[in-house]
Amino acid sequence: SVAEQLTPVLKESKFKECGRITPEEFIAAGDHLVHHCPTWSWAAGDETKAKSYLPKDKQFLITKNVPCLRRCKQMEFSGVERIVEDVEGEEGWVTHDTEGDEDESNENPSEMTLDNSKIDEIRAKNESQNADNNSNDEDDEGEAMDMEDFEESGMLDNVDPSVAIIQPVEKKNPITSESDDSIVHTRTYDLHIVYNKYYQTPHLFLIGYDKDENRKLLTVEEMFEDVSQDNAKKTVTMEQHPHLGPSMLAVHPCRHSDLMKKFIQIAEEGGNELSVHSYLIIFLKFVQSVIPTINYDYSQNITI
Amino acid sequence: MSDKNKVFQYVQLKSVVSPDFWYKLAETKLNIEKLNENSKNIFGSFTNFNSQNCVVNLDCTAFNSHFKPRINSFHCHGTLLNRNTIESFKDSDKAELLKKEGEQLIDNIVNGLCLEDPTLLVPFILLSYADLKKYNFYYWFAFPASIDPVFYENSTPQKLVDVFPQQDIANFNDTYRNFEDQRLVSFFLCNEKLEIKLLKDLIRCDNLEGNLKEVDLNLTYFSFSDPSEYENPAWPLRNFVFMLLKLCPNLIGKQIKVISVRQDSKRTLTPSLIFTLDLQAVKINEKDEIKWTGWERNNQGKLLPKMSSMGESMDPEKLSDHFS
Numbered sequence A: 001s002v003a004e005q006l007t008p009v010l011k012e013s014k015f016k017e018c019g020r021i022t023p024e025e026f027i028a029a030g031d032h033l034v035h036h037c038p039t040w041s042w043a044a045g046d047e048t049k050a051k052s053y054l055p056k057d058k059q060f061l062i063t064k065n066v067p068c069l070r071r072c073k074q075m076e077f078s079g080v081e082r083i084v085e086d087v088e089g090e091e092g093w094v095t096h097d098t099e100g101d102e103d104e105s106n107e108n109p110s111e112m113t114l115d116n117s118k119i120d121e122i123r124a125k126n127e128s129q130n131a132d133n134n135s136n137d138e139d140d141e142g143e144a145m146d147m148e149d150f151e152e153s154g155m156l157d158n159v160d161p162s163v164a165i166i167q168p169v170e171k172k173n174p175i176t177s178e179s180d181d182s183i184v185h186t187r188t189y190d191l192h193i194v195y196n197k198y199y200q201t202p203h204l205f206l207i208g209y210d211k212d213e214n215r216k217l218l219t220v221e222e223m224f225e226d227v228s229q230d231n232a233k234k235t236v237t238m239e240q241h242p243h244l245g246p247s248m249l250a251v252h253p254c255r256h257s258d259l260m261k262k263f264i265q266i267a268e269e270g271g272n273e274l275s276v277h278s279y280l281i282i283f284l285k286f287v288q289s290v291i292p293t294i295n296y297d298y299s300q301n302i303t304i
Numbered sequence B: 001m002s003d004k005n006k007v008f009q010y011v012q013l014k015s016v017v018s019p020d021f022w023y024k025l026a027e028t029k030l031n032i033e034k035l036n037e038n039s040k041n042i043f044g045s046f047t048n049f050n051s052q053n054c055v056v057n058l059d060c061t062a063f064n065s066h067f068k069p070r071i072n073s074f075h076c077h078g079t080l081l082n083r084n085t086i087e088s089f090k091d092s093d094k095a096e097l098l099k100k101e102g103e104q105l106i107d108n109i110v111n112g113l114c115l116e117d118p119t120l121l122v123p124f125i126l127l128s129y130a131d132l133k134k135y136n137f138y139y140w141f142a143f144p145a146s147i148d149p150v151f152y153e154n155s156t157p158q159k160l161v162d163v164f165p166q167q168d169i170a171n172f173n174d175t176y177r178n179f180e181d182q183r184l185v186s187f188f189l190c191n192e193k194l195e196i197k198l199l200k201d202l203i204r205c206d207n208l209e210g211n212l213k214e215v216d217l218n219l220t221y222f223s224f225s226d227p228s229e230y231e232n233p234a235w236p237l238r239n240f241v242f243m244l245l246k247l248c249p250n251l252i253g254k255q256i257k258v259i260s261v262r263q264d265s266k267r268t269l270t271p272s273l274i275f276t277l278d279l280q281a282v283k284i285n286e287k288d289e290i291k292w293t294g295w296e297r298n299n300q301g302k303l304l305p306k307m308s309s310m311g312e313s314m315d316p317e318k319l320s321d322h323f324s
Helices: A002-006 A023-036 A072-078 A101-109 A116-136 A222-223 A253-269 A275-286 B018-034 B088-093 B094-109 B166-177 B236-247 B315-321
Strands: A041-043 A060-066 A081-083 A095-096 A186-198 A203-211 A234-239 A247-251 B014-017 B040-047 B053-059 B073-082 B124-133 B137-145 B185-189 B219-224 B255-261 B272-276 B292-293 B306-309
Touching: A023 A041, A023 A060, A023 A186, A023 A275, A041 B014, A072 B315, A081 B292, A203 A222, A203 A275, A234 B124, B014 B137, B018 B073, B018 B124, B053 B073, B088 B124, B094 B124, B094 B137, B094 B236, B094 B292, B137 B236, B219 B236, B236 B255
Parallel strands: B014 B053, B073 B124, B219 B255
Antiparallel strands: A041 A060, A060 A186, A081 A095, A186 A203, A203 A247, A234 A247, B040 B053, B040 B073, B124 B137, B137 B292, B137 B306, B185 B219, B255 B272
C-alpha cells in the first residue's frame, strides 16, 4: 500500500512501549521461532518483490500443510466460544475453548454435537457441491476442457517394471458421523508470517487446500468457514500477499500491537519479562483464536 | 530368501504447484515472454524432512535467479515449456521432449556436472498452457528416468537405527543437517562410520575404470536424501544408480548398499532405511537405445495433464466480490 511505502522503517525498539517490532526484531523473533518449531522456516519469496529492509533469504516465515480437521463454522454451533478480550472498548476478539479438545475430538466425535437443522444444512451443501464437482470436474463454471481429451495413444508402449504403485492409504477421517454424507473434509493450510512495515507487526496470511480432493485450492468462501465467524470478513479479509502476488486470507494487523502490549503488561504484572524473541510465539498464540481449528505448531507454552 | 528376485521399485515423484507459481508464470508471460515459446530454466524442490507423497514443490521462487530452497530441501532442475495455445500444448511430442531432457541428463552425468552438483540428477519438464482469460492453467510434469537397467532387491530394507550405533547416527545427522551447501548432500557416499564423502571427491569422469576400484563395498553406503515415506525409495534414487553404473563400471555385477536418508518432524533420522541392490544382471544401454519414462500420472493413474483454476485468487473481478 502507499501508506506502507511512505512509512519509514522502524529503527528503535518499540516493543515494550507499544508492542511493535523493528525488522531486526522480526528477524530475531523469526529465528527463534524456526529454532523452536522446525515446521516453520524462512522463505525468500519472489525476488522481484523482496523488501530491502529484510535479508534476501529471510523475507517471511512459512509453514506448510497444517491440518484443519473440522470447520470452525460448525464448532461455533456447539456454542463453545466466549469473548475474552475487550481491547480498549473496541469490539472484543473472540476466542474458543479449544485447549486440548483437538485430540479428544478424534476419539470422541460425539463431542461435536450439531443440531439436526445444521446437519441438514451441511448435508445439503455437501450434496450440491458434490453435484457440481461431478458434473464439471475441476471448474465450477464448466469452462474448462475435459482432461480426457488429452489422452494419447502410444504413451503406454514403454512398460516400466520399476515403478512402485502406491495405493492411496484410505485414512479414515476422524470426524465422520454415521451418515456418509456429512463427512467433514480434511483441509490443509499454508501459513505465512509477513512483516508489515506500516503497522510494524507481523501479518498472518493463509491459504487452504482440500486434502481429500487432490489438494484442490479452497474457494474464498470455503476458507472463511475456517475463520472464527466474528472475525471473518472483518479482521480477516482477502489481501494480496506482498512477497508472492496472489491474494490470500489475511488477519488484519491493526490490533496486533495493542494485544501484544496487553500480553507484555500481564507478564509484567506477574513479575515476568517477555523477551522480543518470543514475539512470534505469542503472536501465534493469540492468532489461534481467529483460526481455532487450524492446528499449527507452537511448541512452547507461554505462561502469563 | 523370499524377497529374492523382487524387482527394485521406486515411487514416482508427484508435482505440487503453489498458486503463486501460476501468478508469477502469468506475470512473466504478460510482461516479459509474451508470445515467446522458448524453453526456460526453472527450479523446484523436494524435501526429506517430514515429507509426504514424494512431492516436488514449485512456487514463485522457481523463477528466481538465485534459487535457494528452504532448509532441508533440495533443488530440482526444470525446463518450462509454456505453449501459447491449447493446441500446441496438446500436440507437443511428449516422447521427444522426454528423450531430449533425458539426453541432457546423460550429458550432465558424463561430463561430470552431476558430480559437482548432484541435484542435477533430479530434472523435470513442465509443459504448460496458461488460459489467462479464465485463469486456468493446464500443465503436465515429467521426471525423466531411463527404464533400464531393471534390477533386484536382495533383502527387505533395514532401518538405519538398527544397523548403526546411536552416536554415529547423531554425528552424521549433525554434519548432514548443517552442511553448508545442501546440494552436495542430496546424493553422496558414507563410510562405515557414517562419515560423509562427496561424490566429486571419489568419482572422476575421465577415468571410469579406476572409479571406486579400491573401495570395499561392504563398508560403503551410497546415500541420498529421500522424499519417500514408503518402504520404496523415491524416484531420484533411480537416476543416482543410473549415474553410478554409467561412471563406475566396477559396480556392475556387485551388490551395493544404499542409505535412504529421511527425517521425521523432530529432525531425527529414525525413518531412514538401508537398501541392498543386486547389480548382477544390469544392462547398460547406449544413449540412443535408452527408453525414457517419467510423465506424471494423475490421481486415477492415467497419463493425463492436470489443470489448476486460479480465478479465486487471481481474477480481479472475483476478488472484488470479497472486498465489498
